Amino acid sequence: MTTREIAGKTVEVNEEGFMTDPSQWDKEIAVELAKEEGIPELTPAHWKIIEFCRQSAAKTGAAPTLRNITIGAGVSTKELFALFPKGPAKKVARISGLGKPEGCV
Amino acid sequence: MKTFLILGAGTGGTMVANKMAQHLDPREWRIIIVDRDENHYYQPGFLFIPFGIYSTADVIKPKRNFLPPQVEVIFSDIELIEPDENRVRLVKGERVIHYDYLVIATGAHLKPEETPGLVDGGWYKNIFDFYTLEGASALSRAFKFWKGGRMVVNVVEMPIKCPVAPLEFLFLADWFFHERGIRDKVDITFATPLPGAFTKPRASSILGNILAEKNIHLEPEFNIMEVDNDKQVIRSYDEREIEYDLLVTIPTNMGADVIGRSGMGDELQFVPVNKHTLQSNQWENVWVIGDASNAPASKAGSVAHFMLDVLVENILRHMEGLEPQPKFDGHANCFIESGFEKGILIDFNYEVEPLPGKFPLPGFGPFSLLKESAVNHWGKMMFRWIYWNMLLKGEEMPFESQMTMAGKWA
Ligand SMILES: Cc1cc2nc3c(=O)[nH]c(=O)nc-3n(C[C@H](O)[C@H](O)[C@H](O)COP(=O)(O)OP(=O)(O)OC[C@H]3O[C@@H](n4cnc5c(N)ncnc54)[C@H](O)[C@@H]3O)c2cc1C
Numbered sequence: 001m002t003t004r005e006i007a008g009k010t011v012e013v014n015e016e017g018f019m020t021d022p023s024q025w026d027k028e029i030a031v032e033l034a035k036e037e038g039i040p041e042l043t044p045a046h047w048k049i050i051e052f053c054r055q056s057a058a059k060t061g062a063a064p065t066l067r068n069i070t071i072g073a074g075v076s077t078k079e080l081f082a083l084f085p086k087g088p089a090k091k092v093a094r095i096s097g098l099g100k101p102e103g104c105v
Numbered sequence: 106m107k108t109f110l111i112l113g114a115g116t117g118g119t120m121v122a123n124k125m126a127q128h129l130d131p132r133e134w135r136i137i138i139v140d141r142d143e144n145h146y147y148q149p150g151f152l153f154i155p156f157g158i159y160s161t162a163d164v165i166k167p168k169r170n171f172l173p174p175q176v177e178v179i180f181s182d183i184e185l186i187e188p189d190e191n192r193v194r195l196v197k198g199e200r201v202i203h204y205d206y207l208v209i210a211t212g213a214h215l216k217p218e219e220t221p222g223l224v225d226g227g228w229y230k231n232i233f234d235f236y237t238l239e240g241a242s243a244l245s246r247a248f249k250f251w252k253g254g255r256m257v258v259n260v261v262e263m264p265i266k267c268p269v270a271p272l273e274f275l276f277l278a279d280w281f282f283h284e285r286g287i288r289d290k291v292d293i294t295f296a297t298p299l300p301g302a303f304t305k306p307r308a309s310s311i312l313g314n315i316l317a318e319k320n321i322h323l324e325p326e327f328n329i330m331e332v333d334n335d336k337q338v339i340r341s342y343d344e345r346e347i348e349y350d351l352l353v354t355i356p357t358n359m360g361a362d363v364i365g366r367s368g369m370g371d372e373l374q375f376v377p378v379n380k381h382t383l384q385s386n387q388w389e390n391v392w393v394i395g396d397a398s399n400a401p402a403s404k405a406g407s408v409a410h411f412m413l414d415v416l417v418e419n420i421l422r423h424m425e426g427l428e429p430q431p432k433f434d435g436h437a438n439c440f441i442e443s444g445f446e447k448g449i450l451i452d453f454n455y456e457v458e459p460l461p462g463k464f465p466l467p468g469f470g471p472f473s474l475l476k477e478s479a480v481n482h483w484g485k486m487m488f489r490w491i492y493w494n495m496l497l498k499g500e501e502m503p504f505e506s507q508m509t510m511a512g513k514w515a
Contacts, residue, residue: 068372078342086326
């Protein structure tokens, strides 16, 4: 485990760059992490998904999987890929300050 | 009389039946196991069928042979589980079973219909799976007369059972086409939703190199949206297209439909459990072994075996009014067949990714970890004998349930 600075705050991250303490997260951090993931600007559509993921993780203790997100946040898989290209579940988890979704073992 | 009920008599359920028969007093307990199918399938053997290495006879045996005489075996479809009532409804004779303890071992199953176009056109003509006996056998017939072209292997979504099986299929295909003298006429692509060849970073880079050495093209982060049967392409959500002449798919894997029908599963019909104790999160007399659980461990027979001791101990503790112990560490151990009579062995758990080194196995080993060797290939071939003769009976195996770091290069 290491620490790094994002948006002027020091936070804990793992080897893959996922924050390990969701309580250290805030919206400014999300904006910076989104840029690192190649998303220059977070629109309301992005925020809706991020909010859903934060709430879902607070309840279950784990970042939601792709299917959790499409069913729970009411977006189509296609839309989700347009918002967070390539690996949306992983990307949105990282931007939302959550661990890597456990679906991939 | 109290009832210990096991649903599913595959790898996990069979092991639990054997273990519990040793522990439970037959004057106090009756053990019942239910499965729809009288045959037991050695699923790891399906991998070898397309290449003519195993035949159907090598992978099927009657389930009854592997279950102890004092266990009541019912062959029926399971209609519904009603965990609030401690009750299970069967299809056959509309029988209702009331249980004191329930072990769910209903496995993971293929859902090709989840992907648009997958089963509507070329299914079992130029599109095949090898995760079922029917698919593997159909593919073996197709391979016999195939003259070459573009073969695409696609994993639809994670998790899948035996996550290394698609890589093994690729390695064996490379070897098979070499042997048939048509390797230069076959173009092999592996399209996967993962960012690399495998889930864990170290193993992914080493296995990725082996793919490259064998001239197998890797298309990472490919999330399939649909199969276009007319154009013979698979299309991803980000509009990438890959052309195929022969498509080998690993379709969506989901828990049994009865789990979904009974409202006991997550969005993929896997049963939520405590990943260290294997007890259901919702019902304290319900326990889950093998592929049916949502534990973020590999879905593999070896994992079901490592779950067994923890599960049985915890159930026995629960019967005595003791707390379950959080002993399951996600331990997985897989031989990866890499073609040309070589194999690779990986060993990992929830915390530790597969590492290179040596796997000490008293009496057998050592096996090289994350490296090709002939010994690892023989380990894989021996696994079938171990599976039928030791593993299903829940016998002591020469390895521990918990992972050891001995011999690993961290
Ligand atoms: C191609 C392939 C290669 C593999 N290679 C390996 C390997 O090399 N090493 C390894 O360790 N593992 C491997 N595996 C994985 C391994 O086979 C599984 O993880 C293991 O069999 C899981 O055991 P289980 O008891 O959870 O489920 P299963 O063995 O699948 O048993 C589930 C049982 O439940 C029954 N069932 C389900 N629903 C109902 C219902 N409604 N009514 C009645 N019965 C029902 C089914 O009939 C079945 O018998 C491989 C799998 C495949 C497909």
